[in-house]
Amino acid sequence: MRKWPLKEKPLLVFYETTKACPLACRHCRANALLKPLPTELSTRDAMKFIDDLTGFDRPYPVLILTGGDPLMRDDAFEIMDHAKSMGIPIALSPAVSTKLLNEDLLRELKKRVSSMSISLDGARPETHNYIRRTALEQIDVFKATLEVFDILRKLDIEFQVNTAVMKLNVHELPYIFKIVKESGANAWEVFFLIRVGRGMELEPLDPWESEDVVQFLYEASLYGLQVRTVEAPFFRRIIMQRRSGMNYAGGKLYQELTSKLREIMGEPPTGTKVSSFTPTRDGYGIIFVASDGSIYPSGFLPLTLGNVRKDNIVKVYKEHPVLRTIREARFNGKCGVCEFRDICGGSRARAYTELGDPLASDPACVYEPTAK
CATH class of the missing domain: 3.20.20.70 (Aldolase class I)
Incomplete structure (x- = not known):
């Protein structure tokens, strides 16, 4: 595929x-x-x-x-x-x-x-x-x-x-x-x-x-x-x-x-393989349109990027600076240096809700990156 x-x-x-x-x-x-x-x-x-x-x-x-x-x-x-x-x-x-x-x-x-x-x-x-x-x-x-x-x-x-x-x-x-x-x-x-x-x-x-x-x-x-x-x-x-x-x-x-x-x-069947994953995150592979037409990176990240009544969602997804930063994994704190930042990237919604910064490190993640 x-x-x-x-x-x-x-x-x-x-x-x-x-x-x-x-x-x-x-x-x-x-x-x-x-x-x-x-x-x-x-x-x-x-x-x-x-x-x-x-x-x-x-x-x-x-x-x-x-x-x-x-x-x-x-x-x-x-x-x-x-x-x-x-x-x-x-x-x-x-x-x-x-x-x-x-x-x-x-x-x-x-x-x-x-x-x-x-x-x-x-x-x-x-x-x-x-x-x-x-x-x-x-x-x-x-x-x-x-x-x-x-x-x-x-x-x-x-x-x-x-x-x-x-x-x-x-x-x-x-x-x-x-x-x-x-x-x-x-x-x-x-x-x-x-x-x-x-x-x-x-x-x-x-x-x-x-x-x-x-x-x-x-x-x-x-x-x-x-x-x-x-x-x-x-x-x-x-x-x-x-x-x-x-x-x-x-x-x-x-x-x-x-x-x-x-x-x-019981014990899990032998030889079972864990499903593969697609490395989506809020604003990367995912976009959300609220009932009033507001465009957000995700439903849990109510950071307004535009409105479908006047903005083309294709243009917003491809060009909005916040989304470009998110998909390029340019985060602050340990998420920004983590070796798993491309496949993970942390919850941008939790960072925004708890720290007020959608690019901050995910407060729920306990992992300490090997690179500092």
Whole structure:
């Protein structure tokens, strides 16, 4: 497969179609609301933005429709159909809340999208329902999520499971992994909490806990399921180190999680290879368009680069000085001299949120570069 030209075009374009959502998740980046805001892109604006994406040339980036809940937009199918007609691959990240995601709707979505992502933030109803609280009615979101997994598997729709990890649910990760593995998902994407939006209420992992968790995720990947991280690009450093034969004694959390994993899953199959990775990071291979058209390096890095109402996203991605600096890995502090800066580069969102500088070193990374 030809290497994706990340400097020329993103692999993934996230479009926050709306902030409207029936859920009120405690870690919601978007501060989602029950009603759409009057500032969100009109159908015409959304179509123009999609037309502009064809300026990246084929193969086009994947357009990921997110929110809020993209299905809360009355023109959601119209937007999908337009993107599909342009040859742009579409992925969908809907909310599981009410009976909206029933089998009939999912059959219709299968005609339009190449994949879906569904969130699971706890291995127990108590945890998942607490984190992903609904703003409309008291329902068992955990149960509804497992039912959606069953329908997706039945309809042969490719899907991944997203999990936001924080102190609140970190001890459940091995059990979440088991559910994901048995669900038929093609990937498990673990989001490391960034304190933006409602996530300000929650406690992220400390740096050594983050290291223990990414080392655990390497162990989980040995069971044959693709494992990826969001806002923890140092997972790629771990993959490189472990592939080269480096062992990790690990802290208490790593030992606990790995022991539980072996207990419930058995020993990993022999000869399993960890999936390869693409070295994307906030603003490099990834670009985000907010509901009002604002262009950000990523959804967790709300640094405005322009607006699709007046700016061409292709020009912004290729020429904006912040993005050029990010993709050239010209960072400050230890990230700037790290031998893994090209494949990792640290979380630009966490550096911006915690230090006010999108080019600062990632505060969650414990690695000390060999070059100083």
